[in-house]
Amino acid sequence: MFDTNLFAGSLDLVLGALTGLVFGFLLVRGGVSRFETIVGQFLLRDFTVVKVMGTAVVVGGLGIYALHAAGLVENLHVKSAFLPGNALGGAIFGVGMATLGYCPGTGVAALGEGARDARWGLLGMLAGAVVYAEVHTPLSRALTGTFGESELGKATLASLTGWSPFVFLVPAALLAAVVFVWLERRERRAGA
DSSP states (O other): OOOSOTTSSHHHHHHHHHHHHHHHHHHHHHTTTSHHHHHHHHTTSOOHHHHHHHHHHHHHHHHHHHHHHTTSOOOOOOOOEEHHHHHHHHHHHHHHHHHHSOOHHHHHHHHHHTOTHHHHHHHHHHHHHHHHHHHHHHHHHHHHHHHOSOEEESOOHHHHHOSOTHHHHHHHHHHHHHHHHHHHHHHHHHHO
16 A cells, blocks of 8 residues: 655655656657647647646546555545635636646746746746735635535545446546547648
8 A cells, every 4th residue: 555645755755756757758748848739729729738638637537546446545635626716726727827838737847848938937836826825714714705615525426426436437538539539630630
């Protein structure tokens, strides 16, 4: 079983660093560390980001639930879903990503590639993290006061329905494959 304390020793730090390097390498190889790719997604011209993120969601979901079913992962650490907070955070994230052309992961990968514009974005992300840390508690109270208790708790589709997670993941994988093939054909026709 995996240790729940991720920073228990130097081996965990080394494995984390190696995982980060592999992740960054894959972002660069996948082309999602380029400003043009991210902005092309928002303009509905380049669907590389959808394909990479869709693959990550499906493979990650299947992988983590398979590990959980095999007993190799003891607990799934699901965050509580507070819908107004998630919507506000998603809107801020989306505006920042559309403006900068990077998300935090692709911004770091772009910086590693030498993209100068990523420097300013990463400084903005750090400043945003500081502001978030300062306003999180009062903002959460204000949202709760305005919208009431909109928290779903640690909800997943499987926990809400009582069904196996694979009932959702297998069709999601098949749907992703169909969408990816359709997007590839669409991009080829548009390129021709």
